[in-house]
Amino acid sequence: EPEVTQTPSHQVTQMGQEVILRCVPISNHLYFYWYRQILGQKVEFLVSFYNNEISEKSEIFDDQFSVERPDGSNFTLKIRSTKLEDSAMYFCASRPPGSWYEQYFGPGTRLTVT
């Protein structure tokens, strides 16, 4: 069964460094999302992406964040200059065409900023 994959599973980085989190959505899906969960808090929406552009972004998704679908299979989240408060589990999700309801999630990348 097709699934969303994410790499790496755990990323440790120093404050101020750039990180790129990678996701491979399910191949025929057209809508892509990034969510994050800070330890002990709710899952929060970051950004949605469709047709090679951002559909919507939350207040969290400031100029330090960017997303890209560089090659038709990967979907990446870049944080330019990480802060301690960016430490969280980052989930990628994708949605199939014709479905408003379904989102399929990857296993997440745990980002630790030291």
Place this chain on the structure above:
Amino acid sequence: ILNVEQSPQSLHVQEGDSTNFTCSFPSSNFYALHWYRWETAKSPEALFVMTLNGDEKKKGRISATLNTKEGYSYLYIKGSQPEDSATYLCAQWHEGSNYQLIWGAGTKLIIKP
């Protein structure tokens, strides 16, 4: 401000017992409610999506109900097994929220053998 709440935050249940927990959400402009099951280091797994008031869904020993007028959903697990141990998340699609899910904080369920 949209707010989805789940209770309890955590729950210890004896193997074989049945249990249930609650998701409450804003009832205005309701569109759909999701339940996900999330085990650590795995992808959140979609359990149910419900859209209509009075919806009831069942998957094996797990079932869910939806009341959109009063803004709540219950998840029931019958005859809990150790493999049911996970965090159960509910999330609401809200009309007007435009392609995003609003999440509850989850109920962490621990089944004691």
